[in-house]
Amino acid sequence: MAIQPKPGRFRGVRDAFATTWMVLREDPARGVGGTLMIFSGALSGPLLGLALAALVTTTADGRTGAGVIAGCCVAVLAVVQLTMSHFVSMVFGVLGERAVVATANRLTRAVQDRVTLTRQEDPDFADDLSLLQKDIFGVHFVVRALLETFAVVTQMLVTIALLGRLQPLLMLLPLAALAPYYAGRYGQRIAERTRTAVEADQRRAHALLTLAQKPGPMMEIRLAGLSGELERRQEELILRYGRTQQRSETLAALARTAGQLVFGLAYGIALFVVVRSAVEGRAGAGDVVLAIVLARQVATGVTQILSLALDMQRAGLIGARMRRIMDAAAVDEAAEATPKPGTGTGTGTDVSGASQAPGLLAEGIRLERVRFRYPGGDRDILRDVDMTLPAGSVVALVGENGAGKSTLVKLLCGLYEPTGGRILVDGLDLGAVAPKRWREATSAAFQDFVRLEFPVRQVVGVGDLPHVDDTAAVRAALSDAGALDLVEGFPNGLATPIGTSFADGRDLSGGQWQKLALARAMMRSEPVLLILDEPTAALDAQAEHALFERHLARAREAAAARGAIALFVSHRFSTVSMADHIIVLDDGAVIERGSHADLLAAGGTYARLFELQARGYRTEAAAG
C-alpha cells in the first residue's frame, strides 16, 4: 500500500502557485482577463448587498433619482453575479488544459526516461503512479481554484467589514464557518485514506476487466471458458472495495452535516440580532436587507472556501505524489549517471565520473558470479552465473521456460543491476558505465515487443531517434528484419499508418508486428551488443531461419569490424545450432556451455532437448 502522502500545510498551495505562475506566464492576456473576471464575480456579491440596501433606503425615503441609480446598480451587479462564472469557465478551460498537458508531459518524461525498472516494480511507486494517472485531470482546476481562493477570501473580508459596520458582533459569524470547514477536511482525509486503501483492489479489478475485453486474451478466455471465473473474481474485488468506500462515505457525510448544522444555527442567531435592532429602531429597513444578503453571502463564501480548500487539498495530494515521483526520478537519474563506488577504472570517464560505453569490444563480456533477485522477490532468479560472451561471437541462450533467460538479457541491457557479482565489458565493470550510455551502445528486440501505433517510418525509425526520418536507414533496417516486402506492399509505403487507433490504419498479424519490432532493433547501425530475445517467436520456422541467416551474416560483419556480440534467445534448436557458443540455463544457473557439436557429444540437457525437438519434426514430417 502506498504511504499516505502528507499534504503538508503549505505544500499544496506552493505547488498550485508554481502551476498557476507557469500557466499565466504562458498566456498573460487570458490570465489577466480571467483573474479580473474572477475578482469581479466574487465582489459582486457584497456590492449587490450594498446596492439593495441603498435601493430600499432611497425608495423608503422617496428619493426617486437616487433610487433609480441604486436600481441600475442592482441590475448590473446581479447580471455580473449570474453570468461571470460562464466566462470564467471559458477562459480557464483553456488555461486548465495547458496545466494538464504540461503536468502530464512532465510525468511521462520522468517515468519513461528517468525512473528505473526496479523503481517501477516498487508497489509504493506503482500505487503513487496509478493514483496520479487517475488524478492528473484534477490539475485542470488548480489555476482557477487558486485565483478563486484569493477572490473569495477578499470577498469575505469585505463582507465581514460591512457586517461589522452593522453590528460588531456579526463579525464573529465567519468563525462559525470553521465548523463546516474542518468537518469537510476531516471528510476529505477519510475519503483519501480510503482511496489509497482500495487502490490495489481497484487496480486488480480494472486489470481483470481490461483483460476480458482485449481482443487477444478474449479469444483464449472464451476458448478456455474462463469468463465466469474472471467475472467472479472481479465482482469479489468490487464488492470488497465498495463496502470500504461506502463506510467512509457515510462517515464523511455525517461529519460534513454536523459542521453545516453548527453554521446554520449561527446564521439564525445573526439574523435574529439584526431584526431585533430594526424592531427597536436602532437599524433601518436597508440595514436588515443588507444583513440578510451579507449573512447569506457568508454562507455562500464558506461553502465556496470549503470546496476550494478541498480542491487545494486535492491539488496538494497531486503535488505531493508528483513530487515523490520526481524525487524518485531525480535519485534514479543521478544513480544512472554515476558509477557505483569501487567499480570505475578511472579511464575514459565523462564529466560525471561515469565510464564511457565502449564503441568496440576487444575481449568481450564476462559475468562473474552474477546473482539477481527481483525487487520484493523471495528467491534468486539468477544464481552465481559465470559466463563469457567472447568479442565477435554469436551466442545462443537456451533453457526451459522460467530458467531466467530474459532476466539475464535485462541485466545485460543495463535495465537491472545484478544483486550480486559483476558484469565486465572488456574488463570494465558495467556498474561503472552510466546505464543510459550502455543502453545506447546496445540494441535489443524482445518477445514482449511494443506495438507502436505510428506510421511505419516511425514504428521502425524510433529504434534510433537521431535517424527516425532517415529513409535509407529505415529501409535498410526493414530489409535486415525481412520486412521490406511487407512494407512495399502497403499503399502509402513508409507513410502508411499502422494500428487500429488510426481511422485508415492497417492492422498487422502478430508475426508482422514482430518483424517491425525487429526492424526497430536493427536501426542502430553500430551496437556492440545486439540482443534478440525470442523476437521471432511469432514467425514461422522458415521465416525465422531465413532471418537468422541474414542476421548471422550481419553479426559476423559487426563482429569483424567492432568485436560486436550477438546474443539471441530461442526455443528453436535449428536456429540455436548455428551459434558459435551455446549456453544452457536451468533454474537460474548455467548447466552447460559449448558449441552445438560439443554439447551434442556431451549428451546432457541440450542434447536431450535437441533430440526431443528433432524427433518432433521427424514425426511431423512422416505424418505430413
Ligand SMILES: Nc1ncnc2c1ncn2[C@@H]1O[C@H](COP(=O)(O)OP(=O)(O)OP(=O)(O)O)[C@@H](O)[C@H]1O
Ligand atoms: N518482473 C518480474 N518480477 C518478479 N519475478 C519475475 C519478473 N520477471 C520474471 N520473473 C520471474 O523470473 C523467473 C525467470 O523468468 P524469465 O522471464 O527470465 O525466464 P525465461 O527463461 O526467459 O522464460 P521463458 O522461456 O518462458 O521466456 C520466472 O520464475 C519469473 O516468474
